[in-house]
Amino acid sequence: MSLSESQIERYGRQLILPEVGAQGQQRLAQAKVLVIGAGGLGSPAALYLAAAGVGTLGLVDREAVELSNLHRQILHTTRDIGQPKTASAAARLTSLNPEVAVHALQTALSAENAAGLLAPYDAILDGADNLPTRYLVNDACVLLDKPLVHGGIVGFDGQLMTILPRRSACFRCVFPEPPSPGEIPSCQQAGVLGPVAGVIGALMAQEALKLLLGAGEPLAGRLLTFHGRRSAFREVPVRRDPGCAVCGDAPAIRTLQALEPVCYEKGSDPSRTMVSTDGV
Numbered sequence: 662m663s664l665s666e667s668q669i670e671r672y673g674r675q676l677i678l679p680e681v682g683a684q685g686q687q688r689l690a691q692a693k694v695l696v697i698g699a700g701g702l703g704s705p706a707a708l709y710l711a712a713a714g715v716g717t718l719g720l721v722d723r724e725a726v727e728l729s730n731l732h733r734q735i736l737h738t739t740r741d742i743g744q745p746k747t748a749s750a751a752a753r754l755t756s757l758n759p760e761v762a763v764h765a766l767q768t769a770l771s772a773e774n775a776a777g778l779l780a781p782y783d784a785i786l787d788g789a790d791n792l793p794t795r796y797l798v799n800d801a802c803v804l805l806d807k808p809l810v811h812g813g814i815v816g817f818d819g820q821l822m823t824i825l826p827r828r829s830a831c832f833r834c835v836f837p838e839p840p841s842p843g844e845i846p847s848c849q850q851a852g853v854l855g856p857v858a859g860v861i862g863a864l865m866a867q868e869a870l871k872l873l874l875g876a877g878e879p880l881a882g883r884l885l886t887f888h889g890r891r892s893a894f895r896e897v898p899v900r901r902d903p904g905c906a907v908c909g910d911a912p913a914i915r916t917l918q919a920l921e922p923v924c925y926e927k928g929s930d931p932s933r934t935m936v937s938t939d940g941v
Contacts, residue, residue: 685874
């Protein structure tokens, strides 16, 4: 399949990259990426993936757009308040790039539906707003052997990691157990600076594009943390745990399980513990 003149013009600045070219662009056009959460992280990630020409984008979210979302969830506008986030996001992404097929999945991810929702996609981006969904997405990706890009933010800080199931550390390798319910304050109390979502969300899109193109070195085995007050990044090596409950040598988790909802407190250090996520 050759590129049209309009495609050459649209994607010209990335087509000249040796890692992309016409063959890479065609690979992107055939790719399918699922974004979990059309909120603070999913917004910039989905926008950049659509702009790059990823052929199919799935968006999973169960919420409607609220005024309090708009300082960080840049897929949505004031006129979208009250609409399902997936519908608002689909309209925006289609207007940005009509060549992209957007699947709006207005639903909550659950142990019952996760495998079926994730199965058709080549890569998964986790921009969820709660810990149970994060563990569920991680476990589903390991069981389905799907590459996963994890991103999380709180306050001025964020973190990012790419997971290649059974080849690199998964989410449970780094954070084996969630905290007990009621142990920490709600995500609403933690807060987040809008541009932090943009920083991490854009990097999530870059990780996905690298995976799809087979270019560069993914953040597998490395947890990248962003400290916004100092505008500094730090890389923390992480290893696959042979005793991990889901990706270890003798996994205890062989089917998907639901967890109780919990969140992490404001100011938690994303290099030492998982940060709360945006979108609540």
